[in-house]
Amino acid sequence: MPSYTFPARFEFLDEIRETxxxxxxxxxxxxxxxxxxxLAADEASSxxxxxxxxxxxxxxxxxxxxxxxxxxxxxxxxxxxxFNPAGVxxxxxxxxxxxxxxxxxxxYLMRKLMDTVRYESNARTGNLLIxxxxxx
Amino acid sequence: MEIxxxxxxxxxxxxxxxxxxxxxxxxxxxxxxxxNEHGRFKIAIDMAELEYMSSAGFRAxxxxxxxxxxxxxxxxxxxxVPERIREALELAGFTELFKTFDDPVEAVGxx
Numbered sequence: 001m002p003s004y005t006f007p008a009r010f011e012f013l014d015e016i017r018e019t020x021x022x023x024x025x026x027x028x029x030x031x032x033x034x035x036x037x038x039l040a041a042d043e044a045s046s047x048x049x050x051x052x053x054x055x056x057x058x059x060x061x062x063x064x065x066x067x068x069x070x071x072x073x074x075x076x077x078x079x080x081x082x083f084n085p086a087g088v089x090x091x092x093x094x095x096x097x098x099x100x101x102x103x104x105x106x107x108y109l110m111r112k113l114m115d116t117v118r119y120e121s122n123a124r125t126g127n128l129l130i131x132x133x134x135x136x
Numbered sequence: 137m138e139i140x141x142x143x144x145x146x147x148x149x150x151x152x153x154x155x156x157x158x159x160x161x162x163x164x165x166x167x168x169x170x171x172n173e174h175g176r177f178k179i180a181i182d183m184a185e186l187e188y189m190s191s192a193g194f195r196a197x198x199x200x201x202x203x204x205x206x207x208x209x210x211x212x213x214x215x216x217v218p219e220r221i222r223e224a225l226e227l228a229g230f231t232e233l234f235k236t237f238d239d240p241v242e243a244v245g246x247x
Binding site: 010011013014017031032035038039042043046049050091093094097098100102105106108109112113 | 155157158159188190191192194195198201202205220223224227228229233
Protein backbone atom coordinates (compact mmCIF):
# COMPACT_ATOMS: atom_id res chain seq x y z
CA MET A 1 0.00 0.00 0.00
CA PRO A 2 1.48 3.41 -0.93
CA SER A 3 2.28 5.31 2.23
CA TYR A 4 3.55 8.82 2.95
CA THR A 5 4.75 10.50 6.12
CA PHE A 6 4.20 14.22 6.62
CA PRO A 7 5.29 16.43 9.50
CA ALA A 8 2.20 17.34 11.55
CA ARG A 9 1.98 20.86 10.12
CA PHE A 10 -0.91 22.60 8.40
CA GLU A 11 1.27 23.63 5.45
CA PHE A 12 1.25 19.96 4.36
CA LEU A 13 -2.56 19.83 4.06
CA ASP A 14 -2.23 20.86 0.39
CA GLU A 15 -0.06 17.80 -0.32
CA ILE A 16 -2.34 15.49 1.67
CA ARG A 17 -5.37 16.69 -0.32
CA GLU A 18 -3.45 16.36 -3.58
CA THR A 19 -2.32 12.81 -2.72
CA UNK A 20 -5.84 11.52 -2.02
CA UNK A 21 -7.20 13.39 -5.06
CA UNK A 22 -4.72 11.64 -7.36
CA UNK A 23 -5.74 8.21 -6.10
CA UNK A 24 -9.44 9.10 -6.32
CA UNK A 25 -9.07 10.54 -9.84
CA UNK A 26 -7.19 7.44 -11.04
CA UNK A 27 -9.90 5.36 -9.34
CA UNK A 28 -12.60 7.00 -11.46
CA UNK A 29 -14.37 9.13 -8.83
CA UNK A 30 -16.42 12.14 -9.98
CA UNK A 31 -15.11 15.66 -9.35
CA UNK A 32 -17.79 16.12 -6.69
CA UNK A 33 -16.68 12.95 -4.88
CA UNK A 34 -13.02 13.92 -5.20
CA UNK A 35 -13.78 17.22 -3.45
CA UNK A 36 -15.56 15.33 -0.67
CA UNK A 37 -12.61 12.94 -0.25
CA UNK A 38 -10.16 15.84 -0.12
CA LEU A 39 -12.27 17.64 2.47
CA ALA A 40 -12.58 14.51 4.63
CA ALA A 41 -8.80 13.88 4.52
CA ASP A 42 -8.15 17.54 5.36
CA GLU A 43 -10.58 17.56 8.31
CA ALA A 44 -9.08 14.31 9.64
CA SER A 45 -5.49 15.60 9.32
CA SER A 46 -6.37 18.98 10.82
CA UNK A 47 -7.97 17.23 13.80
CA UNK A 48 -4.86 15.10 14.30
CA UNK A 49 -2.60 18.16 14.28
CA UNK A 50 -4.92 20.21 16.51
CA UNK A 51 -6.07 17.55 18.97
CA UNK A 52 -3.85 14.43 18.87
CA UNK A 53 -0.62 16.43 18.68
CA UNK A 54 -2.08 19.53 20.37
CA UNK A 55 -0.67 21.88 17.77
CA UNK A 56 1.81 21.88 14.91
CA UNK A 57 5.03 19.90 15.35
CA UNK A 58 7.40 17.68 13.40
CA UNK A 59 5.67 14.57 14.74
CA UNK A 60 4.75 12.08 12.02
CA UNK A 61 1.39 11.97 10.29
CA UNK A 62 1.23 8.85 8.12
CA UNK A 63 -1.10 8.73 5.16
CA UNK A 64 -1.93 5.55 3.29
CA UNK A 65 -4.33 5.75 0.39
CA UNK A 66 -5.35 3.27 -2.27
CA UNK A 67 -8.25 1.81 -4.22
CA UNK A 68 -9.55 -1.55 -3.01
CA UNK A 69 -12.03 -2.65 -5.63
CA UNK A 70 -14.60 0.16 -5.95
CA UNK A 71 -13.59 1.75 -2.64
CA UNK A 72 -11.00 4.34 -1.84
CA UNK A 73 -9.39 3.51 1.50
CA UNK A 74 -7.63 6.30 3.41
CA UNK A 75 -5.71 5.51 6.58
CA UNK A 76 -4.25 8.26 8.74
CA UNK A 77 -1.97 7.37 11.60
CA UNK A 78 -0.57 9.44 14.43
CA UNK A 79 1.18 8.79 17.71
CA UNK A 80 -0.42 11.58 19.70
CA UNK A 81 -3.25 11.66 22.20
CA UNK A 82 -6.04 9.20 21.47
CA PHE A 83 -9.70 10.12 21.75
CA ASN A 84 -13.09 8.48 21.91
CA PRO A 85 -14.91 9.23 18.65
CA ALA A 86 -18.24 8.21 20.21
CA GLY A 87 -17.71 11.11 22.61
CA VAL A 88 -17.68 13.60 19.73
CA UNK A 89 -21.28 14.70 19.51
CA UNK A 90 -22.72 15.91 16.22
CA UNK A 91 -23.03 19.68 16.21
CA UNK A 92 -26.58 21.03 16.46
CA UNK A 93 -27.08 22.23 12.90
CA UNK A 94 -30.37 23.92 13.63
CA UNK A 95 -29.03 26.06 16.48
CA UNK A 96 -29.27 29.77 15.77
CA UNK A 97 -26.23 31.95 15.19
CA UNK A 98 -25.59 32.85 18.82
CA UNK A 99 -25.61 29.29 20.14
CA UNK A 100 -24.10 27.50 17.16
CA UNK A 101 -21.14 25.36 18.18
CA UNK A 102 -18.30 24.69 15.79
CA UNK A 103 -16.55 21.98 17.80
CA UNK A 104 -17.03 18.54 16.28
CA UNK A 105 -17.77 19.97 12.84
CA UNK A 106 -14.73 18.29 11.26
CA UNK A 107 -15.72 14.85 12.53
CA TYR A 108 -19.32 15.44 11.47
CA LEU A 109 -18.23 16.37 7.94
CA MET A 110 -16.00 13.29 7.69
CA ARG A 111 -18.90 11.02 8.64
CA LYS A 112 -21.17 12.72 6.11
CA LEU A 113 -18.66 12.83 3.26
CA MET A 114 -17.34 9.27 3.54
CA ASP A 115 -19.19 5.93 3.64
CA THR A 116 -17.34 4.58 6.67
CA VAL A 117 -15.14 6.19 9.32
CA ARG A 118 -13.45 3.92 11.84
CA TYR A 119 -11.02 4.74 14.63
CA GLU A 120 -8.63 2.42 16.43
CA SER A 121 -6.06 3.20 19.04
CA ASN A 122 -3.40 1.13 20.72
CA ALA A 123 0.18 1.57 21.83
CA ARG A 124 1.56 -0.72 19.13
CA THR A 125 -0.12 0.76 16.06
CA GLY A 126 -0.71 4.31 17.26
CA ASN A 127 -4.03 5.99 16.45
CA LEU A 128 -5.56 4.85 13.18
CA LEU A 129 -8.37 6.61 11.38
CA ILE A 130 -9.69 4.52 8.51
CA UNK A 131 -12.12 6.05 6.03
CA UNK A 132 -13.65 4.52 2.93
CA UNK A 133 -15.86 5.74 0.13
CA UNK A 134 -17.33 3.74 -2.72
CA UNK A 135 -17.22 4.96 -6.31
CA UNK A 136 -20.74 5.65 -7.59
CA MET B 137 -4.95 32.07 -0.62
CA GLU B 138 -5.18 35.71 -1.64
CA ILE B 139 -7.48 38.36 -0.20
CA UNK B 140 -8.36 41.79 -1.51
CA UNK B 141 -10.66 44.29 0.18
CA UNK B 142 -12.61 46.97 -1.63
CA UNK B 143 -14.29 49.59 0.55
CA UNK B 144 -17.64 50.92 -0.58
CA UNK B 145 -19.65 53.60 1.19
CA UNK B 146 -21.99 51.15 2.88
CA UNK B 147 -19.97 47.94 2.95
CA UNK B 148 -16.68 46.15 2.33
CA UNK B 149 -16.37 43.71 -0.55
CA UNK B 150 -13.76 41.12 0.41
CA UNK B 151 -12.57 38.87 -2.36
CA UNK B 152 -10.96 35.59 -1.29
CA UNK B 153 -9.14 33.45 -3.85
CA UNK B 154 -7.49 30.05 -3.74
CA UNK B 155 -7.75 27.73 -0.76
CA UNK B 156 -8.83 28.34 2.81
CA UNK B 157 -7.77 25.53 5.16
CA UNK B 158 -6.25 25.29 8.65
CA UNK B 159 -3.04 26.72 7.23
CA UNK B 160 -4.55 29.83 5.63
CA UNK B 161 -7.70 30.36 7.72
CA UNK B 162 -5.86 32.43 10.38
CA UNK B 163 -4.99 35.03 7.72
CA UNK B 164 -8.59 34.99 6.46
CA UNK B 165 -9.85 35.50 10.05
CA UNK B 166 -7.40 38.32 10.59
CA UNK B 167 -8.62 40.20 7.52
CA UNK B 168 -12.21 39.90 8.71
CA UNK B 169 -11.28 40.94 12.27
CA UNK B 170 -9.41 43.93 10.95
CA UNK B 171 -12.47 45.09 9.01
CA ASN B 172 -14.49 44.84 12.25
CA GLU B 173 -11.80 46.73 14.17
CA HIS B 174 -12.15 49.55 11.64
CA GLY B 175 -15.85 49.67 12.34
CA ARG B 176 -16.81 47.81 9.17
CA PHE B 177 -19.60 45.34 9.96
CA LYS B 178 -21.34 45.13 6.58
CA ILE B 179 -19.28 42.68 4.63
CA ALA B 180 -19.81 40.89 1.32
CA ILE B 181 -17.40 38.01 0.71
CA ASP B 182 -16.86 37.27 -2.97
CA MET B 183 -15.97 33.60 -3.41
CA ALA B 184 -15.96 33.43 -7.22
CA GLU B 185 -12.30 32.41 -7.32
CA LEU B 186 -12.29 30.36 -4.14
CA GLU B 187 -11.27 26.78 -4.92
CA TYR B 188 -11.56 25.19 -1.53
CA MET B 189 -12.71 25.86 2.03
CA SER B 190 -12.53 23.52 5.02
CA SER B 191 -14.31 23.85 8.35
CA ALA B 192 -11.45 26.10 9.49
CA GLY B 193 -12.81 28.68 7.03
CA PHE B 194 -16.40 28.00 8.10
CA ARG B 195 -15.41 28.78 11.69
CA ALA B 196 -13.96 32.14 10.62
CA UNK B 197 -17.19 32.95 8.75
CA UNK B 198 -19.31 32.04 11.77
CA UNK B 199 -17.23 34.10 14.22
CA UNK B 200 -17.41 37.11 11.89
CA UNK B 201 -21.14 36.75 11.31
CA UNK B 202 -21.68 36.72 15.09
CA UNK B 203 -19.59 39.82 15.58
CA UNK B 204 -21.16 41.71 12.66
CA UNK B 205 -24.76 40.96 13.59
CA UNK B 206 -24.27 42.00 17.22
CA UNK B 207 -26.30 45.18 18.02
CA UNK B 208 -27.79 44.93 14.53
CA UNK B 209 -24.79 46.78 13.20
CA UNK B 210 -24.27 44.69 10.13
CA UNK B 211 -24.07 41.32 8.46
CA UNK B 212 -21.84 39.05 6.40
CA UNK B 213 -23.24 37.96 3.04
CA UNK B 214 -21.69 35.49 0.61
CA UNK B 215 -21.34 36.16 -3.11
CA UNK B 216 -20.81 33.78 -6.03
CA VAL B 217 -20.27 30.69 -3.86
CA PRO B 218 -18.83 27.86 -6.00
CA GLU B 219 -20.97 24.71 -6.13
CA ARG B 220 -18.62 22.43 -4.17
CA ILE B 221 -18.18 24.97 -1.40
CA ARG B 222 -21.94 25.60 -1.25
CA GLU B 223 -22.51 21.85 -0.88
CA ALA B 224 -20.04 21.67 2.02
CA LEU B 225 -21.60 24.74 3.68
CA GLU B 226 -25.00 23.09 3.30
CA LEU B 227 -23.74 19.88 4.87
CA ALA B 228 -22.42 21.92 7.81
CA GLY B 229 -25.81 23.61 8.16
CA PHE B 230 -24.32 27.02 7.41
CA THR B 231 -26.44 28.08 4.46
CA GLU B 232 -29.29 29.40 6.58
CA LEU B 233 -26.87 31.60 8.53
CA PHE B 234 -25.78 33.60 5.48
CA LYS B 235 -27.62 35.38 2.70
CA THR B 236 -26.11 34.58 -0.68
CA PHE B 237 -25.95 36.58 -3.89
CA ASP B 238 -24.99 35.66 -7.43
CA ASP B 239 -23.87 39.17 -8.30
CA PRO B 240 -21.41 41.35 -6.33
CA VAL B 241 -23.20 44.54 -7.43
CA GLU B 242 -26.45 43.21 -6.04
CA ALA B 243 -24.70 42.16 -2.80
CA VAL B 244 -23.11 45.58 -2.31
CA GLY B 245 -26.43 47.25 -3.14
CA UNK B 246 -28.25 45.15 -0.53
CA UNK B 247 -26.68 47.12 2.35
